Amino acid sequence: MSLTVWDRHEAEAATATDASPGGTPESPQGGRSRRRRLVLVTAVVLVLGLVVAVAVSLARRGGNDAPLDPRNPGANGAQAVARVLEQRGVAVDIARGQAELADTDAIDGSTTVLVSDPRALSEETAAAMWDRVRGARRLVLVEPDRFLLQALDLAVSPAGGGSPTRSLRAGCVLAGLTASDTVTAGGTGYTSPAPGATRCFSFEGSSELVSLPASPGTPEVVVLGSGDLLSNGEVTRYDNAGVSLRLLGQGDRLVWYVPSVLDVSAGDTTPASELPRALGPLALLALFAVLALMLWRGRRFGPLVTEPLPAVVKAVETTQSRGRLYRRARDTGRAGTVLRAAATRRLASWLGLPVGATPEAVAQATAAASGRPLHEVLALLAGPPPADEDAMVALADDLSTLEKEVHRP
Amino acid sequence: MFVTGRLVALVLCGVVPVLLRPAVTTVWLWVVVFLVATALDVALAGSTKVLHLERRPSAQVRLGETGSTTLLATNTGRRTFRGSLRDAWQPSAGAVGNRHQVVVPGGERRALRTTLTPTRRGDRQADRVTVRRLGPLRVAGRQRSYAVPGHVRALPPFHSRRHLPSRLAQLRQLDGRSAVRVRGQGTEFDSLRDYVEGDDVRSIDWRATARRRSTVVRTWQPEKDRHIVLVLDTSRTSAGRVGDTPRLDAAMDAALLLGALASRAGDRVDLIAGDRRVHRKVVGSSRTTLLSDLVAAMAPLEPALLEADWRLLTSEVTRLSRHRGLVVLLTPLEPAAIEESLLPPLGVLAQRHRVVVASVSDPALGEMRAGRGDARAVYDAAAAERSVALRQRTAAGLGRLGVEVLDADPEHLPVALADHYLLLKSRGLL
Numbered sequence: 001m002s003l004t005v006w007d008r009h010e011a012e013a014a015t016a017t018d019a020s021p022g023g024t025p026e027s028p029q030g031g032r033s034r035r036r037r038l039v040l041v042t043a044v045v046l047v048l049g050l051v052v053a054v055a056v057s058l059a060r061r062g063g064n065d066a067p068l069d070p071r072n073p074g075a076n077g078a079q080a081v082a083r084v085l086e087q088r089g090v091a092v093d094i095a096r097g098q099a100e101l102a103d104t105d106a107i108d109g110s111t112t113v114l115v116s117d118p119r120a121l122s123e124e125t126a127a128a129m130w131d132r133v134r135g136a137r138r139l140v141l142v143e144p145d146r147f148l149l150q151a152l153d154l155a156v157s158p159a160g161g162g163s164p165t166r167s168l169r170a171g172c173v174l175a176g177l178t179a180s181d182t183v184t185a186g187g188t189g190y191t192s193p194a195p196g197a198t199r200c201f202s203f204e205g206s207s208e209l210v211s212l213p214a215s216p217g218t219p220e221v222v223v224l225g226s227g228d229l230l231s232n233g234e235v236t237r238y239d240n241a242g243v244s245l246r247l248l249g250q251g252d253r254l255v256w257y258v259p260s261v262l263d264v265s266a267g268d269t270t271p272a273s274e275l276p277r278a279l280g281p282l283a284l285l286a287l288f289a290v291l292a293l294m295l296w297r298g299r300r301f302g303p304l305v306t307e308p309l310p311a312v313v314k315a316v317e318t319t320q321s322r323g324r325l326y327r328r329a330r331d332t333g334r335a336g337t338v339l340r341a342a343a344t345r346r347l348a349s350w351l352g353l354p355v356g357a358t359p360e361a362v363a364q365a366t367a368a369a370s371g372r373p374l375h376e377v378l379a380l381l382a383g384p385p386p387a388d389e390d391a392m393v394a395l396a397d398d399l400s401t402l403e404k405e406v407h408r409p
Numbered sequence: 410m411f412v413t414g415r416l417v418a419l420v421l422c423g424v425v426p427v428l429l430r431p432a433v434t435t436v437w438l439w440v441v442v443f444l445v446a447t448a449l450d451v452a453l454a455g456s457t458k459v460l461h462l463e464r465r466p467s468a469q470v471r472l473g474e475t476g477s478t479t480l481l482a483t484n485t486g487r488r489t490f491r492g493s494l495r496d497a498w499q500p501s502a503g504a505v506g507n508r509h510q511v512v513v514p515g516g517e518r519r520a521l522r523t524t525l526t527p528t529r530r531g532d533r534q535a536d537r538v539t540v541r542r543l544g545p546l547r548v549a550g551r552q553r554s555y556a557v558p559g560h561v562r563a564l565p566p567f568h569s570r571r572h573l574p575s576r577l578a579q580l581r582q583l584d585g586r587s588a589v590r591v592r593g594q595g596t597e598f599d600s601l602r603d604y605v606e607g608d609d610v611r612s613i614d615w616r617a618t619a620r621r622r623s624t625v626v627r628t629w630q631p632e633k634d635r636h637i638v639l640v641l642d643t644s645r646t647s648a649g650r651v652g653d654t655p656r657l658d659a660a661m662d663a664a665l666l667l668g669a670l671a672s673r674a675g676d677r678v679d680l681i682a683g684d685r686r687v688h689r690k691v692v693g694s695s696r697t698t699l700l701s702d703l704v705a706a707m708a709p710l711e712p713a714l715l716e717a718d719w720r721l722l723t724s725e726v727t728r729l730s731r732h733r734g735l736v737v738l739l740t741p742l743e744p745a746a747i748e749e750s751l752l753p754p755l756g757v758l759a760q761r762h763r764v765v766v767a768s769v770s771d772p773a774l775g776e777m778r779a780g781r782g783d784a785r786a787v788y789d790a791a792a793a794e795r796s797v798a799l800r801q802r803t804a805a806g807l808g809r810l811g812v813e814v815l816d817a818d819p820e821h822l823p824v825a826l827a828d829h830y831l832l833l834k835s836r837g838l839l
Contacts (some may be wrong), residue, residue, distance in 0.1 A: 281435055285424065285439065293417050302536075302539025302552075303497075305500065307499050310529070313650060319777060319792050323788045323791070338795045341794075393784055
C-alpha cells in the first residue's frame with residue numbers, strides 16, 4: 001500500500017491559491033496608505049496646535065500681567081498704588097526700558113525712583129540706571145538680588161529666609177514710616193553693616209526694609225524686601241497702602257522704572273541672576289536631549305508580534321465547578337451520599353465483593369475485616385445523611401479512617 | 410525612520426557651544442544643526458528595498474530542542490548596506506539572537522542565522538523582517554518591515570520513547586528472536602524444527618515426523634501484518650489541560666509509543682485525527698518512515714472547541730480496513746461526550762474490530778478525592794468522587810460493548826497502552 005498523508009490545511013490552502021493566484025501575504029499598498037494617513041493626522045494636529053498657540057498669545061497681548069507693573073490691574077500688579085499716587089498729586093512717569101528712562105525729564109531732588117523689577121537689570125543696565133538717578137531724592141529697589149546690590153556697590157546683602165509671622169511691625173523711624181506701621185510679611189530679608197543704615201520690619205536679625213542714607217552724589221536707597229505690599233492684591237491689608245504711598249510719595253514726582261531684559265546686550269557678560277547664565281540654555285538643550293533619547297529608545301524595531309493563543313481549559317474545571325455548586329447549595333446530604341457510595345464501592349472491591357453488593361453486605365464484610373461493631377459500620381456506610389457541614393466533615397474523616405483500618409489488617 | 414544613540418550624543422555635544430556662548434539662541438542654532446544632520450542622514454541612507462530577503466526552509470525540531478532559521482540578505486544595490494535587521498517570530502517560536510548587525514557590500518549576500526527554541530508544539534510562524542539602514546553619519550536612518558514567510562515545525566516531544574527499548578525487548582521475547590521461547594504465544598505457523606527435550610509435546614507435528622526419522626515440532630510466531638488504527642480525538646474534551654499540557658499532547662505521546670512498537674512488530678499502523686472533520690490521515694506508511702510521518706502529521710494539530718463527530722470518525726476507520734484489526738480511540742473518558750456521541754457508533758465498530766479506548770486522566774482528581782479537613786475540601790472531594798463514579802459508569806458501559814478502557818495519567822498512559830498491545834499480541838488476540 002502506498003503512503004498517503006492527507007492534510008486538510010494543505011488541501012484547503014491548495015484550493016485557495018487556485019482560486020486567487022494573485023494573492024500576496026502582505027499588501028504594501030495598505031501599509032503605505034496607513035502611513036500617509038498617519039502623516040496627515042500628525043500634520044493636522046501640529047497646525048491646530050500652532051493656531052491655538054498664536055490665538056492665545058494674541059489674546060494675551062492686550063493684557064499686562066507683569067508683576068508689580070503700574071499698568072497691571074491683576075492681583076500681582078501695582079496699578080492701584082500708581083493710580084492713587086497720581087490722584088494725590090504725585091506725577092507718575094512710567095519708564096519702560098533704558099531708553100525711556102534716559103528720555104524722562106531730569107531727575108532732581110524732588111523725584112523718587114522706583115525699580116519694580118530689578119532682577120531684569122544686568123551689570124550695564126544697572127550702571128546706566130545708577131548714573132541716571134544720582135540726583136534723585138530716593139531710590140526704591142524692590143527685592144533686589146545679591147548681584148545687583150554688589151553691582152551698585154551698596155552695603156546691603158540678602159539674608160534669605162522668610163518671616164515666621166504673617167505681618168511685621170516697622171519698629172523704626174524713616175521719612176514716610178512710623179514705628180507702629182504694620183505690613184504683610186513674606187519677602188526677602190536683608191542685612192546691612194553700614195553704620196547709618198535704618199533697618200525696619202526686622203525679624204531674626206534681618207530686615208524687610210533697609211534704608212541707606214543719602215550722601216553727596218548718591219540718593220537715599222531704600223531696599224524693599226517684599227514687593228507684596230505694593231501689589232493690588234495685598235495693598236489693602238494692614239498698613240500696606242499707607243506705607244506704599246508714603247514711601248513713594250515723598251517727592252512731587254515718581255519715576256516708575258520697569259527695566260526690560262531686551263536692554264541687556266549680548267556683550268554684557270554679567271548674568272542677571274546668581275545662577276550661571278548657561279543654565280537656562282543648558283536646560284533647554286537637556287530637553288532636546290531627552291526628546292532625542294525618547295525617539296531613540298521609543299522607536300520599536302518592527303511591529304509587535306501577536307501569539308495565537310490556544311484554548312486554556314483545566315481538565316478538572318468541571319469537577320471543581322461541581323464542588324462549588326455543592327458548596328453554594330450547602331448540599332451536605334448529597335455530598336455525604338456520594339462520599340458513602342464511593343467508600344462502599346472501594347471497600348467492596350477491596351474485600352472482593354461483587355459489583356452490585358448491597359451496603360449491608362459490604363458493612364458486614366467491613367465489620368469483619370476491621371473488627372468494628374457492625375452497627376457502627378452500618379451507621380457510617382448507610383446512616384442518615386449528614387445534617388450540617390460539621391457532620392459532613394466528620395463523616396468524611398470517619399470514612400477515610402474506616403478504609404484505612406480495612407486496608408491495614 | 411529611526412534615530413540612534415549618536416543623535417543623543419550629538420545633541421549633548423551642544424553643551425560646548427552653549428558654554429562658549431550662553432544664550433538661548435545658541436541652543437536653537439544647535440537644534441537646527443542636529444535636525445539638518447538627521448534629515449541629511451535619512452535622505453542619504455538610501456532605500457531599504459535594495460536588500461533582497463529570502464528565507465531558507467527550517468528543519469523540523471522536536472519540542473524542547475533548538476533549531477535555527479537562516480535568512481539570506483542580498484544587497485542588490487551598488488552602495489554598501491550598513492544597518493541592522495530583526496527577524497521577528499511569534500513569541501512561542503523562542504527566537505533568540507534575532508537582531509543582526511548587517512554590513513553587506515554591493516552585490517554581495519550574507520546569511521543570518523537565528524536560533525529557535527519553540528515552546529509550543531505545531532507550526533510556529535515567522536512574522537515580518539524589519540530592516541534598518543543607517544545613514545553615512547549613523548545618526549539616523551530608514552526603517553521598514555517586510556513579510557518574509559517562513560515557519561518552523563515543532564514536533565511532539567515523544568517523551569515516552571524512553572520506554573521503547575524495554576517494550577521492544579518484550580516484543581523480541583514474543584517473536585522468538587531471543588533465547589526465551591514460550592509455546593502458545595502467537596497462532597501463526599513459523600517453521601518446523603527438530604524436537605529437543607523440553608519442548609511441549611503438543612506442538613509435535615506428527616505428519617512431518619512421519620515423513621522423517623526424527624521428531625519434528627512446529628514453532629509459532631506472533632501474528633504479523635495486523636492492522637492498527639489510531640484515532641486521535643482533537644475535540645473540545647482533548648483541550649483540557651492536565652498539569653500544563655493539553656490532553657491531546659499526552660494522547661499523542663501514547664499514540665507515538667504504540668505506533669513505534671507496532672511498526673517494529675511488523676503491524677501496519679494508520680492514524681486518523683479529527684473532531685467534526687478529519688484533520689490528518691496517515692495511511693499505509695512504511696515501517697521505516699512511520700514514526701516521522703506520524704510526528705509530522707501530529708505536529709500542527711490543535712484541540713478545537715467542538716464536539717467530536719464520532720459517526721464520521723468511525724466511518725473513516727471502517728473505510729480504512731475491512732479486516733479485523735485493533736482500533737485505538739485516544740479520547741478522554743468524559744461521560745457526557747462519550748455517552749451522547751461515541752456509544753451509538755461504537756457498538757458497530759466494536760463488532761468488527763477490537764477497540765481500545767485510551768483516556769488521559771487527571772492526577773488532580775485524585776488529590777481532590779483525598780481532600781479532607783474543612784467543608785470546602787470535603788465538598789470538592791464529594792464532587793471528585795461523583796466525577797470518578799460517572800467515569801467508571803461510562804467505562805463499564807464501554808466494557809459491556811466489548812471495548813477495553815485504559816484510563817491513566819499522562820505519565821502512565823503510553824506505557825499502559827503499549828503493555829496492553831503486547832498482552833493482546835502475546836495472547837494472539839489481534
